[in-house]
Amino acid sequence: MEKICGAVRLSPESSTTARLLLPLTRNLSRQHGVVSFNRLVGVRLPHRHLTSLTSLTTHCSPSPSPPVSASVATETSAKVIDGKAIAKQIRDEITEEVSKMKNAIGVTPGLAVILVGDRKDSATYVRNKKKACESVGINSFEVRLPEDCTEQEVLKFISDFNDDPSVHGILVQLPLPSHMNEQNILNAVSIEKDVDGFHPLNIGRLAMRGREPLFVPCTPKGCIELLHRYGINIKGKKAVVIGRSNIVGMPAALLLQREDATISIVHSRTKNPEEFIREADIIISAVGQPNMVRGNWIKPGAVIIDVGINPVEDTKSPRGYRLVGDVCYEEACKVASAITPVPGGVGPMTIAMLLSNTLISAKRIHNFQ
Amino acid sequence: MEKICGAVRLSPESSTTARLLLPLTRNLSRQHGVVSFNRLVGVRLPHRHLTSLTSLTTHCSPSPSPPVSASVATETSAKVIDGKAIAKQIRDEITEEVSKMKNAIGVTPGLAVILVGDRKDSATYVRNKKKACESVGINSFEVRLPEDCTEQEVLKFISDFNDDPSVHGILVQLPLPSHMNEQNILNAVSIEKDVDGFHPLNIGRLAMRGREPLFVPCTPKGCIELLHRYGINIKGKKAVVIGRSNIVGMPAALLLQREDATISIVHSRTKNPEEFIREADIIISAVGQPNMVRGNWIKPGAVIIDVGINPVEDTKSPRGYRLVGDVCYEEACKVASAITPVPGGVGPMTIAMLLSNTLISAKRIHNFQ
Numbered sequence: 153m154e155k156i157c158g159a160v161r162l163s164p165e166s167s168t169t170a171r172l173l174l175p176l177t178r179n180l181s182r183q184h185g186v187v188s189f190n191r192l193v194g195v196r197l198p199h200r201h202l203t204s205l206t207s208l209t210t211h212c213s214p215s216p217s218p219p220v221s222a223s224v225a226t227e228t229s230a231k232v233i234d235g236k237a238i239a240k241q242i243r244d245e246i247t248e249e250v251s252k253m254k255n256a257i258g259v260t261p262g263l264a265v266i267l268v269g270d271r272k273d274s275a276t277y278v279r280n281k282k283k284a285c286e287s288v289g290i291n292s293f294e295v296r297l298p299e300d301c302t303e304q305e306v307l308k309f310i311s312d313f314n315d316d317p318s319v320h321g322i323l324v325q326l327p328l329p330s331h332m333n334e335q336n337i338l339n340a341v342s343i344e345k346d347v348d349g350f351h352p353l354n355i356g357r358l359a360m361r362g363r364e365p366l367f368v369p370c371t372p373k374g375c376i377e378l379l380h381r382y383g384i385n386i387k388g389k390k391a392v393v394i395g396r397s398n399i400v401g402m403p404a405a406l407l408l409q410r411e412d413a414t415i416s417i418v419h420s421r422t423k424n425p426e427e428f429i430r431e432a433d434i435i436i437s438a439v440g441q442p443n444m445v446r447g448n449w450i451k452p453g454a455v456i457i458d459v460g461i462n463p464v465e466d467t468k469s470p471r472g473y474r475l476v477g478d479v480c481y482e483e484a485c486k487v488a489s490a491i492t493p494v495p496g497g498v499g500p501m502t503i504a505m506l507l508s509n510t511l512i513s514a515k516r517i518h519n520f521q
Numbered sequence: 522m523e524k525i526c527g528a529v530r531l532s533p534e535s536s537t538t539a540r541l542l543l544p545l546t547r548n549l550s551r552q553h554g555v556v557s558f559n560r561l562v563g564v565r566l567p568h569r570h571l572t573s574l575t576s577l578t579t580h581c582s583p584s585p586s587p588p589v590s591a592s593v594a595t596e597t598s599a600k601v602i603d604g605k606a607i608a609k610q611i612r613d614e615i616t617e618e619v620s621k622m623k624n625a626i627g628v629t630p631g632l633a634v635i636l637v638g639d640r641k642d643s644a645t646y647v648r649n650k651k652k653a654c655e656s657v658g659i660n661s662f663e664v665r666l667p668e669d670c671t672e673q674e675v676l677k678f679i680s681d682f683n684d685d686p687s688v689h690g691i692l693v694q695l696p697l698p699s700h701m702n703e704q705n706i707l708n709a710v711s712i713e714k715d716v717d718g719f720h721p722l723n724i725g726r727l728a729m730r731g732r733e734p735l736f737v738p739c740t741p742k743g744c745i746e747l748l749h750r751y752g753i754n755i756k757g758k759k760a761v762v763i764g765r766s767n768i769v770g771m772p773a774a775l776l777l778q779r780e781d782a783t784i785s786i787v788h789s790r791t792k793n794p795e796e797f798i799r800e801a802d803i804i805i806s807a808v809g810q811p812n813m814v815r816g817n818w819i820k821p822g823a824v825i826i827d828v829g830i831n832p833v834e835d836t837k838s839p840r841g842y843r844l845v846g847d848v849c850y851e852e853a854c855k856v857a858s859a860i861t862p863v864p865g866g867v868g869p870m871t872i873a874m875l876l877s878n879t880l881i882s883a884k885r886i887h888n889f890q
Contacts, residue, residue, distance in 0.1 A: 335732075352732055356725030359775070360767045363704075363721055388790050396778065398729045406728070409765065409786060414797065416785040417778060421757050427800075428783065 231382070231490040233457070235374070238381050239500035243288050246507050250289040253511075253520055261514035262291040263321040263347065263506075264313045268306060268332070269299040274325045281323070284503045290510055293319060303332045307340050314342040320517055321347030321510040344517065347509040349373075350399065358406045366516075367509045372404035374501025375436050375457045376411070382490060384434070384455050386411040392432035394418045394425065394445065394478065400438035400459050408434070425449075437478035447483025456484055456491040459498045600751070600859040602826070604743070607750050608869035612657050615876050619658040622880075622889055630883035631660040632690040632716065632875075633682045637675060637701070638668040643694045650692070653872045659879055662688060672701045676709050683711040689886055690716030690879035713886065716878040718742075719768065727775045735885075736878045741773035743870025744805050744826045745780070751859060753803070753824050755780040761801035763787045763794065763814065763847065769807035769828050777803070794818075806847035816852025825853055825860040828867045 254260050263285050267278045278294065285292035295309050306324070313319045322345045328334050343351050349358075349367035357363040379386060391413040395401035405415045413434065418425045426449040429435060437445055438459035450456070460478030477494035485491055492498055515521070623629050632654050636647045647663065654661035664678050675693070682688045691714045697703050712720050718727075718736035726732040748755060760782035764770035774784045782803065787794040795818040798804060806814055807828035819825070829847030846863035854860055861867055884890070 352725030352729055353722045354725065355728050356721030356723065359724050359728050359771055360721055361765065361771075362767070388792055396730065398731070402728055402730075409788075412788075412790040414785065414787060414791040416783065416797075418783060419778075419781075421781040422783040423757055428785075431796075 230456075230485040230488040232485075233378050233382055233455075233490050233492045233497060235378060235492055235497040236500045238378060239374075239504040241381075242377070242501075242504040242508065243284075246290075246504075246511055247288045249511055253514065253518075254289070257518060257520055259514060259518050259520070260289065260291050260318075261321075261510050262293060262316075262319045263323065263510045264293040264295070264316075264319045265323045265325060266295045266297070266306060266309055266313075267325045268297045268301060269329050271327075274327075278325055281503060281506065284507060285510075288507055290507060291318065299329050303336065306332065306337055310337065310340045314340075314345060317517075319345065320514040321345055321506075323348055323506070345513060347506060347513055349403070349509065355398070355403065355406075358403060358410070367512070368407065368505075369399055369403045370505035370509065371400045371438075371459060371498065371502045372407050372436075373505045373508075374498055375404055375459065376407050377505065378457060378492065378498070378501060379434070379455070384490065386413050386434065389413045389433040390416075390431055391434040391436070392416045392418055392428050393436045393438070394429070395438040395440075395459075397438060401436075404436045404438065404459075408436070435479070439478050441478050442476045443478070443480040445479040445484065447480060447487050450479075450484055450487045452487050453489040454487070456488045457498060458492050458494055461494055461499055599825075599854040599857040601854075602747050602751055602824075602859050602861045602866060604747060604861055604866040605869045607747060608743075608873040610750075611746070611870075611873040611877065612653070615659075615873075615880055616657045618880055622883065622887075623658070626887060626889055628883060628887050628889070629658065629660050629687075630690075630879050631662060631685075631688045632692065632879045633662040633664070633685075633688045634692045634694060635664045635666070635675065635678055635682075636694045637666045637670060638698050640696075643696075647694055650872060650875065653876060654879075657876055659876060660687065668698050672705065675701065675706055679706065679709045683709075683714060686886075688714065689883040690714055690875075692717055692875070714882060716875060716882055718772070718878065724767070724772065724775075727772060727779070736881070737776065737874075738768055738772045739874035739878065740769045740807075740828060740867065740871045741776050741805075742874045742877075743867055744773055744828065745776050746874065747826060747861065747867070747870060748803070748824070753859065755782050755803065758782045758802040759785075759800055760803040760805070761785045761787055761797050762805045762807070763798070764807040764809075764828075766807060770805075773805045773807065773828075777805070804848070808847050810847055811845045812847070812849040814848040814853065816849060816856050819848075819853055819856045821856050822858040823856070825857045826867060827861050827863055830863055830868055 250261060263281070265278050265281055267274055282292045282294060293313070297305060297309075310322060310324070313322045322341045324337055324341065326334065328337060338350060341351070343353055343366060346354060347367055349365060349369040354365040354367055357365040358368065376386075386408060391405075391408045393401050393405040393408065393415060396405075396417050396419045401417065401419075405417050409415050416428045416432075418428050422428065426446075429445060429449045430451055432451060432454055434455045434457070435445070435450070436457045436459065440460050440462055442460070442462040442464050456479055458477035458479045458481075461475050462477070463473040464476050465472065466474040475495050477492075477497070479491070481491065481493065619630060632650070634647050634650055636643055651661045651663060662682070666674060666678075675697075679691060679693070682691045691710045693706055693710065695703065697706060707719060710720070712722055712735060715723060716736055718734060718738040723734040723736055726734040727737065755777060760774075760777045762770050762774040762777065762784060765774075765786050765788045770786065770788075774786050778784050785797045785801075787797050791797065795815075798814060798818045799820055801820060801823055803824045803826070804814070804819070805826045805828065809829050809831055811829070811831040811833050825848055827846035827848045827850075830844050831846070832842040833845050834841065835843040844864050846861075846866070848860070850860065850862065
């Protein structure tokens with residue numbers, strides 16, 4: 153069992169359970185039921201837009217670092233933001249609310265997922281979503297269509313789910329086969345059931361002061377939820393978001409701004425990203441570049457939310473790879489005041505927020521407080 | 522005649538006509554036919570959110586500075602971004618295109634403006650818009666309703682204009698009387714005719730990579746157009762937007778990001794705005810705080826687009842006030858490489874962009890290239 157960062161001690165003010173030693177090992181990845189779902193984030197991220205940043209990662213080896221001695225371990229100061237524990241807490245809360253709703257008005261929230269084609273990874277994500285729904289008492293509906301089905305067939309199912317009162321959230325698993333127009337299909341999902349929150353009308357409301365989105369996209373919502381649940385103050389802080397994707401970076405920046413942070417958005421065309429990152433009190437990274445953000449890019453005491461889940465080769469792992477974030481964890485955990493591990497940080501939050509959005513939708517549709 | 526900043530020389534690479542000396546005097550404000558319209562921007566900006574920044578303006582006196590000697594005048598290095606000249610150029614281009622469209626397909630673009638109540642300033646803005654339409658050959662339609670009319674009456678006119686094929690743009694003059702729900706009324710304008718570009722669906726598309734808004738809000742569009750027409754490179758530059766209003770700051774930041782700038786958005790909750798502003802290659806300020814941005818906040822060579830149009834007391838002016846920007850012009854013009862004057866910078870661009878959006882709408886509806 154090989155240590156990545158040595159023993160990391162949760163400080164007493166941690167909002168998670170008791171003070172505990174959390175040895176971060178590569179075996180952790182096998183303990184996480186949702187790891188394969190987590191990788192959805194990595195897969196969707198715009199790697200191709202970050203070629204200019206990639207060269208900066210060469211010094212932080214993506215291969216396992218040598219075992220950390222006890223004396224080195226004491227250097228680490230960052231609180232580990234335990235996404236797995238928080239996600240569990242949120243699921244428990246959802247379970248309770250779903251049950252309350254069922255008892256009070258006889259309605260069970262329902263999530264419909266449409267899967268087109270035979271991609272193994274997509275099938276895994278859909279299975280995980282289904283399992284997650286079951287675990288909190290949300291009904292799940294699944295449609296599997298063959299790779300060569302028509303756009304019209306997909307649109308027909310979306311239309312049926314839009315009209316179905318037992319469905320409160322609709323999710324089309326991406327990517328779609330190349331012969332389909334993704335925008336047409338996503339736009340067909342009723343805005344009231346768009347639990348992914350990717351509809352431009354939702355994004356517009358998210359961007360505007362005085363407007364409220366119907367749904368906040370799941371991964372960025374999960375990032376902010378982690379900050380909230382760990383009592384990390386956002387108002388007036390300098391926040392840097394690394395990456396400007398529609399599904400993570402951009403909405404994360406908008407959310408931070410809604411909470412009165414001063415945001416800067418760093419991307420592939422930013423000449424010296426480290427200049428921005430060094431000034432940040434809060435860093436949210438979502439670029440899909442293993443170990444891109446180095447320890448000396450981080451202001452002492454900064455809080456790091458690492459959305460990247462990147463497989464890197466690891467011959468010592470039975471799988472031949474392990475998962476690392478965008479931030480060089482072994483360096484960052486010595487400088488930051490709090491940091492999400494990968495895996496076990498943001499990943500488990502995404503699916504918890506999907507369940508949360510489905511519950512919110514059902515409550516809104518049935519006017520249940 | 523009292524000089525504010527002395528003689529400012531347009532450098533040879535200026536995209537406006539010939540090299541010329543432009544003495545910036547307070548009399549300039551009287552030469553501008555659209556000054557009263559310009560103030561719309563100042564009036565709409567969220568002054569109340571900037572109390573924490575206001576105190577920073579105390580050293581830059583809002584009263585006229587003493588006459589500048591010839592030797593001081595040579596210190597100024599900034600190119601003056603002549604919004605009045607660019608706006609005229611754009612109006613000339615629109616005039617030509619409107620005429621071409623009329624000759625080719627017999628369609629004249631039309632803009633409908635709805636004015637509710639008796640506010641003098643609103644009446645002036647509407648009159649200026651009407652005059653601007655006439656000057657480029659766009660038809661204008663005006664509806665004036667009494668202060669005490671109902672929301673339903675306003676909605677009825679909007680609905681009629683939505684259905685009217687001779688109307689390609691609809692504008693509801695703000696502010697509306699307090700008994701009306703502004704959001705309801707603005708949402709009623711068909712997205713295809715929302716030439717103000719304030720609909721959340723438009724803003725969402727503006728924020729999203731791979732999506733295109735139907736209309737870009739006029740003032741931020743004017744800011745970017747000024748940068749383009751002066752050949753100022755945006756890609757890879759550090760840009761700071763001061764102010765996060767729905768109508769200027771936020772969409773301006775989104776536009777800069779679309780052009781690959783690295784954006785930071787400074788607002789009333791930003792603790793040390795000057796720290797961000799000092800790093801910026803491009804500054805767009807839209808806060809409505811006279812002379813807030815000081816000369817020593819500006820990186821040498823930065824480009825400044827000043828959206829603020831703020832009346833400050835001036836006992837020497839026949840009106841008793843003069844207009845100044847958010848940026849302390851007399852200091853900034855010695856440090857920046859290019860700067861918009863106030864008035865005569867962004868102001869005239871807003872109405873030019875409204876005409877541009879109306880033309881774009883007519884072309885799109887009639888599928889005319």
